[in-house]
Amino acid sequence: MEVTLLGTGAPAGLPRPDCPCAVCATARGGLARASTALLVDSALLLDLTPGAALAAARAGHSLVGVRQVLLTHPHNGPALDLPAGLPTAGRAPDGRDLTLISGHRVRAVPMDHPGTGYEVASPDGERLLYLPPGGAPAGLAEGLAPYDMVVADVVGRPDALARLRASGAVGATTDVIAAHLDHDVPGGPELTRRLAAAGARAVPDGTTLYVGEYHAVPDVPRRTLVTGGARSGKSVEAERRLETFPDVLYVATGGTREGDADWAERVALHRVRRPGSWRTAETCDLVPLLAADGPPLLIDCLSLWLTDAMDRVDAWDDDRWTAEQRPAQRALRKRVAELVSAVRETTRTVVAVTNETGSGVVPATAAGRRFRDELGRLNAAFADECEQVVLVVAGQALALRG
Structure with a gap:
């Protein structure tokens, strides 16, 4: 399963518009981040970033094959900047299971915070969990099988990662990707250092990852x-x-x-x-x-x-x-x-x-x-x-x- 992160920033993006803080002042070039959005196998779009079609093109992809657009953010109104030709964007009700024509299975995961998370399983069995900004899964049972990849608000809700670890949903080989990054932490080496201590990592906007492919998980110092x-x-x-x-x-x-x-x-x-x-x-x-x-x-x-x-x-x-x-x-x-x-x-x-x-x-x-x-x-x-x-x-x- 191929996942392209069209954006990795907070809903307002990074830098935030008109914010004078030091982090926003230095969030330029590779440190700038659009609001988080994931393109899965060119068939499923999770959330929207302003200029999604252009962001996909810069990453070497097209949105022409997208068959489902799902939102995690706590609103049900029309999405901003929905590219022409894409299906209507919306949130799936908690617990709802969807099967796409591409063979992907999607389940809406309840959150403890306004918003919806999504578990995505590929036709080949790889499993991705994507969580909204500020959200953590609600009512997790122990003994869950580890996801291959988790994309979540690691900086804003570190306890969400703790809950996933406690339930078994995040294991030693789970690739944890930090998203919804805001101006709480300086980018560059400081962000890398903090995330590595949590066994997570950040990637630049436009990065394509392969769920289930081996990637060295950051070592947490013992x-x-x-x-x-x-x-x-x-x-x-x-x-x-x-x-x-x-x-x-x-x-x-x-x-x-x-x-x-x-x-x-x-x-x-x-x-x-x-x-x-x-x-x-x-x-x-x-x-x-x-x-x-x-x-x-x-x-x-x-x-x-x-x-x-x-x-x-x-x-x-x-x-x-x-x-x-x-x-x-x-x-x-x-x-x-x-x-x-x-x-x-x-x-x-x-x-x-x-x-x-x-x-x-x-x-x-x-x-x-x-x-x-x-x-x-x-x-x-x-x-x-x-x-x-x-x-x-x-x-x-x-x-x-x-």
Whole structure:
């Protein structure tokens, strides 16, 4: 089954008309995207992009053979820019099955958002799922057979991909294509990086893909360390990396702090951002979690883990730290080595957050300088065991490795 993406952008296109944002200002040439529309085997047109006939011609195709035009957008009125000679465009009722003269079978998939999704099966059995902007399938049952290709609003509705993974509809070999791309994410390398973390990819307008043909699915890094300064956006970056996974264990190493209103506000903000399907564990006992099988771990953060570790070995005490036998130093290094070894051996997907404390003001106390130095050593050792290391500065993620 041949699928040509006549457009890959949001309904208003990219750049948006008269939008002054930085993403729209740079969305020129290959980064510009018309509203998403798919031409399937030159027989089925899913959604419309302005100038659809010209877009098809640029991609080396014609709309002459189109026998059905289906819309996903939440309206039933006449479609804009419907090329002459094409059948009337409309939305199929949820659950309706259509069989085209070309042999394609189409089923209208109910959404949790206004709009309609479409499952398309070719005469040879390849299966495509196309979802509307802002939509996720409603009422998915587990145990579904994986689709060969999914075209969806990965950036706008990452939880839709998580639901499809949970049901089995997206598997290890499913080619996930991001569509309905808007000005939420800069194009180019940043878009590629974010989608790769979700096991998805984007293609330029006019690209022709072959459903069922082998394509290397982007590898999701199994172990990632996200570092950065205070309020740099590192926790948001870490959470974003796992938002397309259906089940995640969020490991909060900070625990609770009675009477600390600022801390309570920080915790509340984190909870609001997390998908409802994620579970939370408040613990600094990371080694058993890393050793066990289970869903991905998001550890936030290593600096608080180190604070707890230094508390347990009394490493804040200058005398105990500098005593002849260095008991606190030995005990702390042992804990760090156990954690690093657990990261090396783990089979789970892990995203860990930490702080960069060595680039600012030198701490005024010996204990503060000690913490800064030990966190730097911990970060370096942890990073050595990660396939990807990311530095977040002013909300911008810079890949240091991977």
